[in-house]
Amino acid sequence: MRLNFVVRASLLACSLCISVAAAAQEKTGNKEGFALKPGTVRIMLMRPVIQVGAQSTGGMYEPNADWTEQARNYIAASLQDAQSQLGNEVTGYSEAASGEGPAVTQYSHLFSTVADSVIEYQFFAGNRLPTKKRDKRFDWAVGPGIASLKSLEGADYALFITTHDEYGSTGRKVLQIFAAMGGVSVTSGVHVGHAGLVDLKTGELVWLNADRQMGGDVRTPEGAQKRVKQLLEGFPGKPVEAAAVAGK
Protein backbone atom coordinates (compact mmCIF):
# COMPACT_ATOMS: atom_id res chain seq x y z
CA MET A 1 0.00 0.00 0.00
CA ARG A 2 2.78 2.36 1.04
CA LEU A 3 4.83 1.48 -2.05
CA ASN A 4 1.77 1.95 -4.23
CA PHE A 5 1.30 5.44 -2.79
CA VAL A 6 4.92 6.40 -3.43
CA VAL A 7 4.86 5.02 -6.98
CA ARG A 8 1.63 6.85 -7.86
CA ALA A 9 2.92 10.10 -6.39
CA SER A 10 6.23 9.77 -8.27
CA LEU A 11 4.47 9.07 -11.57
CA LEU A 12 2.23 12.07 -11.10
CA ALA A 13 5.22 14.27 -10.22
CA CYS A 14 7.05 13.11 -13.35
CA SER A 15 4.08 13.71 -15.63
CA LEU A 16 3.48 17.14 -14.11
CA CYS A 17 7.12 18.06 -14.61
CA ILE A 18 7.01 16.91 -18.26
CA SER A 19 3.86 18.88 -19.01
CA VAL A 20 5.20 22.00 -17.25
CA ALA A 21 8.40 21.65 -19.28
CA ALA A 22 6.51 21.34 -22.55
CA ALA A 23 4.29 24.31 -21.77
CA ALA A 24 7.17 26.50 -20.63
CA GLN A 25 9.43 25.91 -23.59
CA GLU A 26 10.32 28.69 -26.03
CA LYS A 27 11.19 27.88 -29.61
CA THR A 28 12.90 30.95 -31.06
CA GLY A 29 15.69 33.20 -29.92
CA ASN A 30 17.88 35.90 -31.39
CA LYS A 31 20.87 37.93 -30.35
CA GLU A 32 19.89 41.16 -28.71
CA GLY A 33 19.38 43.94 -31.25
CA PHE A 34 19.78 41.63 -34.25
CA ALA A 35 17.58 42.39 -37.25
CA LEU A 36 17.91 41.95 -40.99
CA LYS A 37 16.47 44.19 -43.67
CA PRO A 38 15.43 42.52 -46.92
CA GLY A 39 17.97 42.76 -49.74
CA THR A 40 20.94 43.76 -47.62
CA VAL A 41 23.00 40.64 -46.99
CA ARG A 42 24.20 37.41 -48.57
CA ILE A 43 23.33 34.15 -46.84
CA MET A 44 25.01 30.81 -47.45
CA LEU A 45 22.63 27.89 -47.06
CA MET A 46 24.74 25.09 -45.59
CA ARG A 47 24.13 21.49 -46.58
CA PRO A 48 21.34 20.34 -44.23
CA VAL A 49 22.14 17.52 -41.81
CA ILE A 50 19.21 15.10 -42.04
CA GLN A 51 18.84 11.89 -40.06
CA VAL A 52 15.77 9.68 -40.23
CA GLY A 53 15.21 6.31 -38.61
CA ALA A 54 13.03 4.23 -36.35
CA GLN A 55 12.68 4.21 -32.59
CA SER A 56 12.92 0.68 -31.22
CA THR A 57 10.65 -0.65 -28.49
CA GLY A 58 13.41 0.16 -25.99
CA GLY A 59 13.69 3.72 -27.31
CA MET A 60 16.95 3.27 -29.26
CA TYR A 61 17.53 5.08 -32.57
CA GLU A 62 17.85 2.82 -35.62
CA PRO A 63 18.95 4.74 -38.75
CA ASN A 64 17.03 4.07 -41.97
CA ALA A 65 18.98 4.87 -45.16
CA ASP A 66 15.92 4.88 -47.45
CA TRP A 67 13.94 7.26 -45.26
CA THR A 68 16.97 9.51 -44.87
CA GLU A 69 17.49 9.62 -48.64
CA GLN A 70 13.81 10.44 -49.22
CA ALA A 71 13.87 13.16 -46.58
CA ARG A 72 17.08 14.66 -48.03
CA ASN A 73 15.52 14.95 -51.48
CA TYR A 74 12.18 16.32 -50.29
CA ILE A 75 13.73 18.81 -47.86
CA ALA A 76 16.23 19.98 -50.52
CA ALA A 77 13.33 20.60 -52.96
CA SER A 78 11.32 22.46 -50.32
CA LEU A 79 14.32 24.58 -49.36
CA GLN A 80 14.91 25.46 -52.99
CA ASP A 81 11.33 26.74 -53.20
CA ALA A 82 11.64 28.61 -49.93
CA GLN A 83 15.05 30.24 -50.34
CA SER A 84 13.86 32.78 -52.92
CA GLN A 85 11.27 34.04 -50.42
CA LEU A 86 13.65 34.72 -47.53
CA GLY A 87 14.14 38.39 -48.41
CA ASN A 88 17.89 38.19 -48.93
CA GLU A 89 20.19 36.56 -51.47
CA VAL A 90 20.52 32.90 -50.45
CA THR A 91 22.97 30.58 -52.20
CA GLY A 92 23.60 26.91 -51.59
CA TYR A 93 26.98 25.93 -50.13
CA SER A 94 29.59 24.55 -52.48
CA GLU A 95 32.87 23.16 -51.25
CA ALA A 96 34.38 23.63 -54.76
CA ALA A 97 38.15 23.12 -54.60
CA SER A 98 38.56 24.43 -51.07
CA GLY A 99 38.97 21.00 -49.47
CA GLU A 100 37.03 22.35 -46.51
CA GLY A 101 34.26 19.75 -46.63
CA PRO A 102 35.24 17.93 -43.39
CA ALA A 103 35.71 21.22 -41.50
CA VAL A 104 32.34 22.55 -42.70
CA THR A 105 30.67 19.26 -41.72
CA GLN A 106 32.14 19.67 -38.23
CA TYR A 107 30.67 23.18 -38.04
CA SER A 108 27.27 21.72 -38.99
CA HIS A 109 27.53 19.14 -36.21
CA LEU A 110 28.72 21.82 -33.78
CA PHE A 111 25.81 24.07 -34.75
CA SER A 112 23.41 21.22 -34.06
CA THR A 113 24.97 20.64 -30.64
CA VAL A 114 24.87 24.35 -29.79
CA ALA A 115 21.21 24.53 -30.92
CA ASP A 116 20.34 21.55 -28.75
CA SER A 117 22.11 23.19 -25.80
CA VAL A 118 20.00 26.31 -26.38
CA ILE A 119 16.83 24.18 -26.20
CA GLU A 120 18.07 22.37 -23.10
CA TYR A 121 19.50 25.30 -21.17
CA GLN A 122 17.77 28.42 -22.48
CA PHE A 123 14.42 27.65 -24.13
CA PHE A 124 13.40 25.40 -21.25
CA ALA A 125 13.35 28.09 -18.56
CA GLY A 126 13.23 25.62 -15.68
CA ASN A 127 16.60 24.18 -16.68
CA ARG A 128 18.54 27.41 -17.25
CA LEU A 129 22.14 27.59 -16.15
CA PRO A 130 22.50 30.00 -13.20
CA THR A 131 25.43 31.86 -14.83
CA LYS A 132 23.30 32.51 -17.92
CA LYS A 133 20.08 33.15 -16.05
CA ARG A 134 20.85 36.59 -14.65
CA ASP A 135 20.98 38.36 -17.98
CA LYS A 136 18.38 37.19 -20.41
CA ARG A 137 20.73 37.64 -23.33
CA PHE A 138 20.96 35.16 -26.16
CA ASP A 139 24.68 34.50 -26.03
CA TRP A 140 25.68 31.44 -28.09
CA ALA A 141 28.31 30.87 -30.78
CA VAL A 142 30.18 28.34 -32.91
CA GLY A 143 33.30 30.49 -32.60
CA PRO A 144 35.14 33.07 -34.74
CA GLY A 145 37.20 30.37 -36.48
CA ILE A 146 34.40 29.99 -39.03
CA ALA A 147 35.41 33.37 -40.50
CA SER A 148 38.62 31.81 -41.84
CA LEU A 149 36.85 29.28 -44.09
CA LYS A 150 37.59 30.21 -47.72
CA SER A 151 34.53 28.39 -49.05
CA LEU A 152 32.27 30.78 -47.12
CA GLU A 153 33.93 33.94 -48.43
CA GLY A 154 31.53 36.50 -49.83
CA ALA A 155 28.67 35.50 -47.53
CA ASP A 156 27.62 37.47 -44.45
CA TYR A 157 25.70 34.72 -42.69
CA ALA A 158 25.47 30.93 -42.79
CA LEU A 159 22.07 29.28 -42.49
CA PHE A 160 22.39 25.89 -40.82
CA ILE A 161 19.56 23.36 -40.84
CA THR A 162 19.46 20.03 -39.05
CA THR A 163 16.64 17.56 -38.55
CA HIS A 164 16.56 14.31 -36.62
CA ASP A 165 13.48 12.10 -36.82
CA GLU A 166 12.77 8.78 -35.16
CA TYR A 167 9.48 7.15 -36.07
CA GLY A 168 8.10 4.88 -33.38
CA SER A 169 8.24 1.18 -34.32
CA THR A 170 5.12 -0.95 -33.91
CA GLY A 171 6.61 -2.35 -30.69
CA ARG A 172 7.17 1.16 -29.36
CA LYS A 173 3.58 2.17 -30.16
CA VAL A 174 2.24 -0.95 -28.44
CA LEU A 175 4.41 -0.16 -25.41
CA GLN A 176 3.04 3.40 -25.43
CA ILE A 177 -0.56 2.10 -25.34
CA PHE A 178 0.11 -0.40 -22.54
CA ALA A 179 2.09 2.19 -20.57
CA ALA A 180 -0.78 4.67 -20.92
CA MET A 181 -3.18 2.02 -19.60
CA GLY A 182 -0.91 1.72 -16.58
CA GLY A 183 -0.87 5.49 -16.14
CA VAL A 184 2.74 5.88 -17.33
CA SER A 185 3.74 8.32 -20.06
CA VAL A 186 5.95 6.80 -22.78
CA THR A 187 6.70 8.87 -25.87
CA SER A 188 6.74 7.35 -29.32
CA GLY A 189 8.80 9.17 -31.93
CA VAL A 190 11.38 11.96 -31.85
CA HIS A 191 11.18 14.92 -34.22
CA VAL A 192 13.92 17.47 -33.63
CA GLY A 193 14.64 20.39 -35.95
CA HIS A 194 17.05 23.33 -35.81
CA ALA A 195 17.44 26.28 -38.18
CA GLY A 196 19.96 28.94 -37.26
CA LEU A 197 21.82 31.91 -38.67
CA VAL A 198 25.48 32.34 -37.82
CA ASP A 199 27.28 35.65 -38.32
CA LEU A 200 30.29 34.76 -40.46
CA LYS A 201 32.42 37.60 -39.07
CA THR A 202 32.05 36.65 -35.40
CA GLY A 203 30.75 33.08 -35.33
CA GLU A 204 27.85 34.19 -33.13
CA LEU A 205 24.48 32.52 -33.40
CA VAL A 206 22.21 35.48 -34.17
CA TRP A 207 18.90 33.68 -34.77
CA LEU A 208 17.65 30.23 -33.91
CA ASN A 209 14.41 28.38 -34.43
CA ALA A 210 14.54 24.99 -32.71
CA ASP A 211 12.10 22.47 -31.38
CA ARG A 212 12.11 18.86 -30.25
CA GLN A 213 8.52 18.32 -31.34
CA MET A 214 8.51 19.37 -34.99
CA GLY A 215 5.62 18.61 -37.31
CA GLY A 216 5.60 17.21 -40.85
CA ASP A 217 6.51 13.70 -41.94
CA VAL A 218 9.81 14.35 -43.73
CA ARG A 219 9.45 11.08 -45.67
CA THR A 220 6.76 12.69 -47.83
CA PRO A 221 6.92 15.80 -50.09
CA GLU A 222 4.03 17.50 -48.24
CA GLY A 223 5.50 16.69 -44.84
CA ALA A 224 8.94 17.97 -45.83
CA GLN A 225 7.34 21.18 -47.08
CA LYS A 226 5.55 21.62 -43.75
CA ARG A 227 8.80 20.95 -41.85
CA VAL A 228 10.76 23.51 -43.88
CA LYS A 229 7.99 26.09 -43.39
CA GLN A 230 8.12 25.46 -39.65
CA LEU A 231 11.92 25.65 -39.57
CA LEU A 232 11.96 28.98 -41.37
CA GLU A 233 9.10 30.52 -39.40
CA GLY A 234 10.10 33.98 -38.19
CA PHE A 235 13.20 34.02 -40.41
CA PRO A 236 14.81 37.46 -40.11
CA GLY A 237 14.53 39.68 -43.16
CA LYS A 238 11.70 37.66 -44.70
CA PRO A 239 9.38 40.22 -46.35
CA VAL A 240 6.27 39.17 -44.40
CA GLU A 241 8.20 39.03 -41.11
CA ALA A 242 9.99 42.32 -41.84
CA ALA A 243 6.66 44.04 -42.58
CA ALA A 244 5.20 42.68 -39.36
CA VAL A 245 8.19 43.99 -37.36
CA ALA A 246 7.94 47.41 -39.04
CA GLY A 247 4.21 47.55 -38.33
CA LYS A 248 4.70 46.98 -34.59
Place this chain on the structure above:
Amino acid sequence: MRYAILITALLGMSSSACLANALISPGPHAAIAQSRLSATPDGEWNRLSRRDGKNVELWTLDGDALNKVTFFGGIPVGRPLLREVDKKNRPLPKVTSNMLITDIPALLESTYRSQFAVNQLQIETQEPALLDGNKGIRFTYAFARADDEVLRKGEGIGAIVGGQLYLVTYEAPSLYFFDKDLEKFHRLIATLKL
Protein backbone atom coordinates in the same frame (compact mmCIF):
# COMPACT_ATOMS: atom_id res chain seq x y z
CA MET B 1 -5.76 9.65 -0.16
CA ARG B 2 -5.92 11.39 -3.56
CA TYR B 3 -5.02 14.72 -2.00
CA ALA B 4 -2.11 13.08 -0.18
CA ILE B 5 -0.81 11.72 -3.49
CA LEU B 6 -1.16 15.12 -5.17
CA ILE B 7 0.64 16.94 -2.33
CA THR B 8 3.45 14.37 -2.31
CA ALA B 9 3.74 14.71 -6.10
CA LEU B 10 3.96 18.50 -5.88
CA LEU B 11 6.58 18.26 -3.15
CA GLY B 12 8.44 15.79 -5.34
CA MET B 13 8.33 18.25 -8.23
CA SER B 14 9.95 20.96 -6.17
CA SER B 15 12.58 18.73 -4.63
CA SER B 16 13.63 16.08 -7.13
CA ALA B 17 12.68 15.87 -10.80
CA CYS B 18 12.44 19.65 -11.13
CA LEU B 19 15.67 20.34 -9.21
CA ALA B 20 17.38 23.29 -10.79
CA ASN B 21 21.02 23.48 -11.80
CA ALA B 22 23.08 25.20 -9.10
CA LEU B 23 25.51 28.09 -9.20
CA ILE B 24 29.07 27.29 -8.17
CA SER B 25 30.41 30.59 -6.92
CA PRO B 26 34.13 31.35 -6.59
CA GLY B 27 35.61 30.02 -3.36
CA PRO B 28 36.01 26.66 -1.63
CA HIS B 29 33.61 23.79 -2.38
CA ALA B 30 33.82 20.59 -0.37
CA ALA B 31 32.28 17.12 -0.70
CA ILE B 32 32.26 17.26 -4.51
CA ALA B 33 30.63 14.14 -5.99
CA GLN B 34 29.68 13.11 -2.45
CA SER B 35 33.33 12.42 -1.69
CA ARG B 36 36.33 13.96 0.06
CA LEU B 37 37.15 15.83 -3.14
CA SER B 38 37.17 19.62 -2.84
CA ALA B 39 38.11 22.51 -5.12
CA THR B 40 38.36 26.28 -5.01
CA PRO B 41 37.30 27.72 -8.40
CA ASP B 42 38.31 31.32 -9.10
CA GLY B 43 35.28 31.93 -11.31
CA GLU B 44 31.67 30.85 -11.60
CA TRP B 45 30.53 27.43 -12.88
CA ASN B 46 27.18 25.66 -13.05
CA ARG B 47 26.60 22.34 -11.32
CA LEU B 48 24.08 20.23 -13.24
CA SER B 49 21.24 18.68 -11.29
CA ARG B 50 21.71 15.57 -13.44
CA ARG B 51 23.91 12.88 -11.93
CA ASP B 52 25.56 10.24 -14.11
CA GLY B 53 26.47 8.08 -11.11
CA LYS B 54 26.41 8.01 -7.33
CA ASN B 55 29.84 9.62 -7.01
CA VAL B 56 29.76 11.68 -10.19
CA GLU B 57 29.24 15.45 -10.38
CA LEU B 58 29.04 17.58 -13.52
CA TRP B 59 30.07 21.22 -13.86
CA THR B 60 29.65 23.28 -17.02
CA LEU B 61 29.73 26.80 -18.43
CA ASP B 62 27.53 26.54 -21.55
CA GLY B 63 25.94 23.09 -21.22
CA ASP B 64 27.48 19.65 -20.86
CA ALA B 65 27.63 19.06 -24.63
CA LEU B 66 29.76 22.20 -25.05
CA ASN B 67 32.03 22.11 -22.00
CA LYS B 68 31.90 19.61 -19.19
CA VAL B 69 33.97 18.98 -16.10
CA THR B 70 33.24 15.57 -14.60
CA PHE B 71 34.30 14.74 -11.05
CA PHE B 72 34.52 11.03 -10.27
CA GLY B 73 34.80 11.10 -6.48
CA GLY B 74 36.27 7.97 -4.95
CA ILE B 75 34.81 5.19 -7.09
CA PRO B 76 35.32 1.99 -5.05
CA VAL B 77 36.52 -1.39 -6.28
CA GLY B 78 33.78 -3.30 -8.10
CA ARG B 79 31.90 -0.22 -9.30
CA PRO B 80 31.84 1.34 -12.80
CA LEU B 81 32.66 5.01 -13.43
CA LEU B 82 29.11 5.78 -14.59
CA ARG B 83 25.65 4.45 -13.85
CA GLU B 84 25.02 1.52 -16.18
CA VAL B 85 22.10 2.21 -18.51
CA ASP B 86 21.96 -1.29 -19.99
CA LYS B 87 23.70 -3.79 -17.70
CA LYS B 88 22.77 -6.78 -19.81
CA ASN B 89 23.80 -5.61 -23.27
CA ARG B 90 26.27 -2.83 -22.52
CA PRO B 91 27.94 -3.60 -19.19
CA LEU B 92 30.58 -1.12 -18.05
CA PRO B 93 34.08 -2.03 -16.87
CA LYS B 94 34.60 -1.81 -13.10
CA VAL B 95 37.33 -0.41 -10.90
CA THR B 96 39.51 -3.34 -9.82
CA SER B 97 41.73 -3.88 -6.79
CA ASN B 98 44.84 -4.51 -8.89
CA MET B 99 44.32 -1.43 -11.05
CA LEU B 100 47.34 0.77 -11.71
CA ILE B 101 47.35 4.52 -12.23
CA THR B 102 48.32 3.88 -15.85
CA ASP B 103 45.09 1.87 -16.31
CA ILE B 104 42.90 4.94 -15.67
CA PRO B 105 42.85 6.28 -19.27
CA ALA B 106 41.96 2.79 -20.60
CA LEU B 107 39.13 2.49 -18.06
CA LEU B 108 37.68 5.81 -19.26
CA GLU B 109 38.10 4.74 -22.88
CA SER B 110 36.31 1.39 -22.47
CA THR B 111 33.58 3.06 -20.39
CA TYR B 112 32.93 5.58 -23.17
CA ARG B 113 32.90 2.91 -25.88
CA SER B 114 30.07 1.13 -24.07
CA GLN B 115 28.10 4.02 -22.62
CA PHE B 116 28.26 6.62 -25.40
CA ALA B 117 28.80 4.43 -28.48
CA VAL B 118 32.17 6.09 -28.98
CA ASN B 119 33.80 4.40 -31.95
CA GLN B 120 37.00 6.31 -31.95
CA LEU B 121 38.82 7.50 -28.83
CA GLN B 122 42.53 8.14 -28.88
CA ILE B 123 44.61 8.67 -25.77
CA GLU B 124 47.02 11.27 -27.04
CA THR B 125 49.36 12.01 -24.14
CA GLN B 126 49.94 10.56 -20.66
CA GLU B 127 52.34 11.77 -18.00
CA PRO B 128 52.84 11.33 -14.25
CA ALA B 129 51.13 13.99 -12.15
CA LEU B 130 50.27 14.71 -8.55
CA LEU B 131 46.69 14.97 -7.33
CA ASP B 132 46.93 16.83 -4.06
CA GLY B 133 50.29 15.19 -3.38
CA ASN B 134 49.13 11.71 -4.44
CA LYS B 135 50.79 9.93 -7.33
CA GLY B 136 48.53 10.13 -10.33
CA ILE B 137 48.31 10.50 -14.09
CA ARG B 138 47.46 13.37 -16.38
CA PHE B 139 46.32 12.52 -19.89
CA THR B 140 44.71 14.01 -22.97
CA TYR B 141 42.41 12.34 -25.47
CA ALA B 142 40.15 12.91 -28.47
CA PHE B 143 36.89 11.21 -29.37
CA ALA B 144 33.57 11.44 -31.19
CA ARG B 145 30.23 10.12 -29.96
CA ALA B 146 28.04 8.31 -32.48
CA ASP B 147 24.98 10.39 -31.59
CA ASP B 148 26.25 13.85 -32.52
CA GLU B 149 29.51 13.13 -34.44
CA VAL B 150 31.17 16.20 -32.92
CA LEU B 151 34.94 15.81 -32.54
CA ARG B 152 35.80 16.46 -28.91
CA LYS B 153 39.00 16.80 -26.96
CA GLY B 154 39.45 15.86 -23.34
CA GLU B 155 41.94 16.14 -20.54
CA GLY B 156 41.95 14.30 -17.23
CA ILE B 157 43.84 13.94 -13.99
CA GLY B 158 43.37 10.85 -11.86
CA ALA B 159 44.77 8.95 -8.90
CA ILE B 160 43.96 5.90 -6.79
CA VAL B 161 43.86 6.83 -3.13
CA GLY B 162 42.85 4.41 -0.36
CA GLY B 163 41.72 1.90 -2.97
CA GLN B 164 39.31 4.37 -4.53
CA LEU B 165 39.54 6.06 -7.91
CA TYR B 166 39.53 9.86 -8.11
CA LEU B 167 39.35 11.35 -11.59
CA VAL B 168 38.52 14.81 -12.92
CA THR B 169 38.04 15.31 -16.66
CA TYR B 170 37.32 18.26 -18.96
CA GLU B 171 35.72 17.69 -22.37
CA ALA B 172 34.57 20.06 -25.10
CA PRO B 173 34.22 20.20 -28.91
CA SER B 174 37.61 20.61 -30.59
CA LEU B 175 36.25 23.56 -32.56
CA TYR B 176 36.25 26.74 -30.46
CA PHE B 177 34.98 25.40 -27.11
CA PHE B 178 37.92 23.26 -25.90
CA ASP B 179 40.49 26.04 -26.14
CA LYS B 180 38.03 28.68 -24.89
CA ASP B 181 37.78 27.19 -21.40
CA LEU B 182 40.91 25.03 -21.04
CA GLU B 183 42.72 27.58 -18.87
CA LYS B 184 39.75 27.75 -16.48
CA PHE B 185 39.96 23.96 -16.10
CA HIS B 186 43.71 24.10 -15.45
CA ARG B 187 43.19 26.71 -12.76
CA LEU B 188 40.39 24.59 -11.26
CA ILE B 189 42.38 21.33 -11.04
CA ALA B 190 45.32 23.18 -9.51
CA THR B 191 43.08 23.71 -6.46
CA LEU B 192 41.88 20.08 -6.04
CA LYS B 193 42.18 18.62 -2.52
CA LEU B 194 41.50 15.15 -1.19
